[in-house]
Amino acid sequence: MENILNRKYKSHALLIVETKLSNIDEFVKNYLISIIGVDKKIWVDKIINDEYFDIKTINGYDENIKKEQIEEIISCFKKESTESLGKKFYIIKGIENSTQNAINLLLNFIENPPENTYCILTTRAINLVLPTIRSRCQIQILKSNKEDITKKINSLKLDEQMVDIFKNIYYNVDRMLHDLKSKKYNEIYKMAINLINNFNDLKEIKNITNNFKKLSYIEIELFIKILYYLKKMNIELLNMIKKLKNNPSKILLFNKIWNIITYDNEK
Numbered sequence: 001m002e003n004i005l006n007r008k009y010k011s012h013a014l015l016i017v018e019t020k021l022s023n024i025d026e027f028v029k030n031y032l033i034s035i036i037g038v039d040k041k042i043w044v045d046k047i048i049n050d051e052y053f054d055i056k057t058i059n060g061y062d063e064n065i066k067k068e069q070i071e072e073i074i075s076c077f078k079k080e081s082t083e084s085l086g087k088k089f090y091i092i093k094g095i096e097n098s099t100q101n102a103i104n105l106l107l108n109f110i111e112n113p114p115e116n117t118y119c120i121l122t123t124r125a126i127n128l129v130l131p132t133i134r135s136r137c138q139i140q141i142l143k144s145n146k147e148d149i150t151k152k153i154n155s156l157k158l159d160e161q162m163v164d165i166f167k168n169i170y171y172n173v174d175r176m177l178h179d180l181k182s183k184k185y186n187e188i189y190k191m192a193i194n195l196i197n198n199f200n201d202l203k204e205i206k207n208i209t210n211n212f213k214k215l216s217y218i219e220i221e222l223f224i225k226i227l228y229y230l231k232k233m234n235i236e237l238l239n240m241i242k243k244l245k246n247n248p249s250k251i252l253l254f255n256k257i258w259n260i261i262t263y264d265n266e267k
Helices: 002-006 024-036 041-048 067-077 100-111 146-154 160-169 173-181 183-197 202-213 217-230 235-241 250-266
Strands: 013-018 055-059 088-093 117-123 138-142
Touching: 013 024, 024 041, 024 088, 024 117, 055 067, 067 088, 067 100, 146 173, 160 173, 160 183, 160 217, 183 202, 183 217, 183 250, 202 250, 217 235, 217 250, 235 250
Parallel strands: 013 117, 013 138, 055 088, 088 117
Antiparallel strands: none
8 A cells, every 4th residue: 555655656547446344535535645745735634624626426335326427527527627736536436336338438538537637446346347447447455454453443342243243244444433333333233133033023023124114225234234144144135235226115125134034043
């Protein structure tokens, strides 16, 4: 990481391969600062505080990246920059989750970028990123700092099983630490445990169902992932995660989850 941050020449297109518990957000900020120059305090502070205007971000981990989103970036970056520094950045997380039309459009933009425009792509599955994208980018694997993570986790004094499960689920270490301390995410963890222990208690299932309906789809994804690890990696649960981007009915979704847990427990 130090090598790429200190390198004088910065590629106009960087593809970062995230690993479990790596700190992608911190690295991206440091990378942008290294391009801007650490001596340019006004803009460095803007990067740190998320106030730099000429940065556009798409998160492909929340929903599939569409052609219209790439068109918006292209249209915006063909105009004059807002910041007087003149450097522009677009960050696309989860590039593997793109539609074909979006990728085709992005390929052309990467090949012919406007002056002082930098592209940062991230992926959690390098094998799913098209070879044509990989060939146009400098590739960097981002690894975690296990010693630092262990110290931070130990200071929280949390349920060891919950910590072990969260370690397997999360890529972003700051996000994991935030959620481990969150009352909401502790409740999601306990709800998953409750479903496994009380799958045949209809009164309790009704309470869990009511709480499940209040969850966002991102929270439901975490709920399913927790069940996945508690149930020794039941592949049926993992397959359900892929369908969440279509915003399925929460009632039907919970019923499917309940059926999987019931069948698994009664085997």
